[in-house]
Amino acid sequence: MDFDDQLRRYFGTDDPTTVTPAALEAGIDRMKVDFGMEKDKGRKFALWALMYMLGAAPDLDVAFSDEADRNTARDFMDMMAKTQGGG
Structure with a gap:
């Protein structure tokens, strides 16, 4: 399950800027x-990450x-914080 697949499945588009509230x-x-x-x-983690x-x-x-x-999820959270300048 990749990011574009998740966007299309749950939001009907692969362009997140077009998703309405x-x-x-x-x-x-x-x-x-x-x-x-x-x-x-793996799929469960992908869903949680999104x-x-x-x-x-x-x-x-x-x-x-x-x-x-x-612990893997905590690592992901730390990685995301670093990419956003929070770590």
């Missing part, structure tokens, strides 16, 4: 449902039962 909200709602049902670790970038990710202790997965 209503489409953003609806897409995030669909992502949350899919996240809760996803069993594949939700994180959109400010809608669940807390790590809720999102990931495995400590290694939570």
